[in-house]
Amino acid sequence: MTSQEIRQKFLDYFKSKGHLIVPSAPIVLKDDPTLMFSNSGMTQFKDYFLGYKEPKAPRIADTQKCLRVSGKHNDLDDVGRDTYHHTMFEMLGNWSFGDYFKKDAIAFAWELLTEVFGIPKENLYVTIFEGDASENLERDQDAYNFWKSHISEDRIINGNKKDNFWEMGESGPCGPCSEIHVDLRSEEEKAKVSGLELVNNDHPQVVEVWNLVFMEFNRKADRTLEKLPAQHVDTGMGFERLCMALQGKSSNYDTDVFTPLIAKVEELSGKKYTGILEDEKDIAIRVVVDHIRAVSFAIADGQLPSNGGAGYVIRRILRRGISYSYRFLEMKEPFLYQLVAVLQEQMGKFFPELEKQGTLVTEVIKSEEESFLNKIENGLIRINNIIKDTQNKGETVVPGNLVFELYDTHGFPADLSRIIAEEKGLTIDEKGFDEEMKKQKDRSRGDSEQKVYDWVNLEEREENFVGYDKFESETYITRYRKVE
Numbered sequence: 001m002t003s004q005e006i007r008q009k010f011l012d013y014f015k016s017k018g019h020l021i022v023p024s025a026p027i028v029l030k031d032d033p034t035l036m037f038s039n040s041g042m043t044q045f046k047d048y049f050l051g052y053k054e055p056k057a058p059r060i061a062d063t064q065k066c067l068r069v070s071g072k073h074n075d076l077d078d079v080g081r082d083t084y085h086h087t088m089f090e091m092l093g094n095w096s097f098g099d100y101f102k103k104d105a106i107a108f109a110w111e112l113l114t115e116v117f118g119i120p121k122e123n124l125y126v127t128i129f130e131g132d133a134s135e136n137l138e139r140d141q142d143a144y145n146f147w148k149s150h151i152s153e154d155r156i157i158n159g160n161k162k163d164n165f166w167e168m169g170e171s172g173p174c175g176p177c178s179e180i181h182v183d184l185r186s187e188e189e190k191a192k193v194s195g196l197e198l199v200n201n202d203h204p205q206v207v208e209v210w211n212l213v214f215m216e217f218n219r220k221a222d223r224t225l226e227k228l229p230a231q232h233v234d235t236g237m238g239f240e241r242l243c244m245a246l247q248g249k250s251s252n253y254d255t256d257v258f259t260p261l262i263a264k265v266e267e268l269s270g271k272k273y274t275g276i277l278e279d280e281k282d283i284a285i286r287v288v289v290d291h292i293r294a295v296s297f298a299i300a301d302g303q304l305p306s307n308g309g310a311g312y313v314i315r316r317i318l319r320r321g322i323s324y325s326y327r328f329l330e331m332k333e334p335f336l337y338q339l340v341a342v343l344q345e346q347m348g349k350f351f352p353e354l355e356k357q358g359t360l361v362t363e364v365i366k367s368e369e370e371s372f373l374n375k376i377e378n379g380l381i382r383i384n385n386i387i388k389d390t391q392n393k394g395e396t397v398v399p400g401n402l403v404f405e406l407y408d409t410h411g412f413p414a415d416l417s418r419i420i421a422e423e424k425g426l427t428i429d430e431k432g433f434d435e436e437m438k439k440q441k442d443r444s445r446g447d448s449e450q451k452v453y454d455w456v457n458l459e460e461r462e463e464n465f466v467g468y469d470k471f472e473s474e475t476y477i478t479r480y481r482k483v484e
């Protein structure tokens with residue numbers, strides 16, 4: 001089954017169960033000062049759950065473009081290094097707004113995975129919330145009982161509050177969740193260690209695919225919980241992970257979501273992708289094909305790379321891709337922009353914004369590549385001078401503040417400085433570098449990294465509102481005007 005067919009089957013299934021199918025919301029949020037990017041399927045529905053808006057229908061399903069690079073959900077460091085976390089990914093989801101609850105949500109998920117998609121039951125595990133005495137929360141016995149009618153009891157695993165209790169923010173709707181994990185190991189591997197032990201343990205082939213959240217509580221401002229008047233379901237399934245399971249692969253990058261992009265990188269760079277986890281060239285290829293999706297979708301949805309706010313996040317992602325390909329694929333000329341056409345070909349039918357904005361996306365990426373590669377060339381001259389100065393003084397440690405300045409003012413990646421220094425037998429004053437970095441972070445208070453929850457709700461927003469600093473407010477106003 002191709003990825004296109006898999007996506008369509010998901011939507012058709014939920015349509016047949018009375019769900020309204022809606023398009024993905026933009027990946028860039030234009031009117032939410034608390035969150036820069038959609039980071040889950042429910043982002044676009046949060047006002048339904050908070051009671052600020054009437055849902056369009058009691059049952060909805062879709063695929064949502066998500067980006068997890070800042071705030072509570074920041075997977076950036078894993079990307080390229082593992083095989084199943086991306087910056088940009090699609091989250092397939094179905095929702096019930098005060099309509100069906102645990103029993104049907106569980107039955108739908110099970111029927112879809114095992115009967116429609118045909119995943120063998122022996123490859124699946126589920127988790128349920130084990131309860132939490134400090135909050136007087138009981139184990140999710142209802143979920144347990146509903147699962148019991150589908151799956152053997154030894155495959156239902158207790159999960160703690162961190163993994164199995166979802167909260168929207170400091171306050172607001174919340175509730176236990178139940179996750180489905182798929183074991184994709186060979187029979188031989190399975191015989192060695194029980195899949196049970198590997199669930200939620202970062203094993204690359206025993207992966208979480210679907211999270212079913214049952215919203216039944218409201219967390220009040222004083223942190224106590226009350227039962228919600230109506231109960232809701234919010235689910236999210238990683239599309240690329242589902243494709244991996246259904247296409248019999250052991251890495252998301254081996255599915256047809258990524259293989260056309262990888263083939264193009266191979267063609268342009270002359271390097272072969274071998275799928276090895278620790279191989280630097282393979283990491284670079286994974287980073288590149290991941291990042292090009294994030295950046296292309298963000299630009300297509302109206303977020304240009306820039307020096308502040310969401311635009312800066314996008315610029316950083318793109319520069320990360322360029323650095324990796326410069327270092328490990330030896331690509332010294334712009335080339336990433338040529339991947340846009342491949343992405344468009346593959347995803348443009350379902351996401352027409354890619355078709356419409358393809359030329360702009362291509363041009364913007366190309367000019368970003370040109371300017372950053374220039375910076376790299378200039379930076380190389382500067383770091384070599386700094387290294388010479390250090391050696392002339394008979395020292396072996398490169399001053400951290402100079403490396404930071406190269407990074408901060410000249411856009412030259414610190415790890416490149418580090419590598420070049422090491423090649424010359426020098427080290428970098430990491431402490432000095434970290435101190436400068438910390439100072440800079442303190443300066444840009446209000447930076448996205450500081451947000452811990454998905455968002456804050458309106459009441460909290462007013463209470464905690466301390467004003468935007470100029471940087472942020474400008475970005476926000478510009479983006480807001482664009483919407484109008």
Ligand code: ATP
Pocket residue numbers: 040068075084085086087088089091208209210211236237238239240241
């Ligand atoms: P994980 O534990 O693997 O990081 P999660 O618990 O953070 O996932 P959820 O917030 O429950 O993820 O999101 C719902 C689903 O979205 C997950 O079950 C997973 O299939 C998928 N997903 C989450 N993060 C990513 C990512 N960075 N890349 C690809 N898919 C993801």
Ligand code: MG
Pocket residue numbers: 075
């Ligand atoms: Mg995660």
Ligand code: MG
Pocket residue numbers: 163208
């Ligand atoms: Mg998880």
Ligand code: MG
Pocket residue numbers: 179208211
């Ligand atoms: Mg989860």
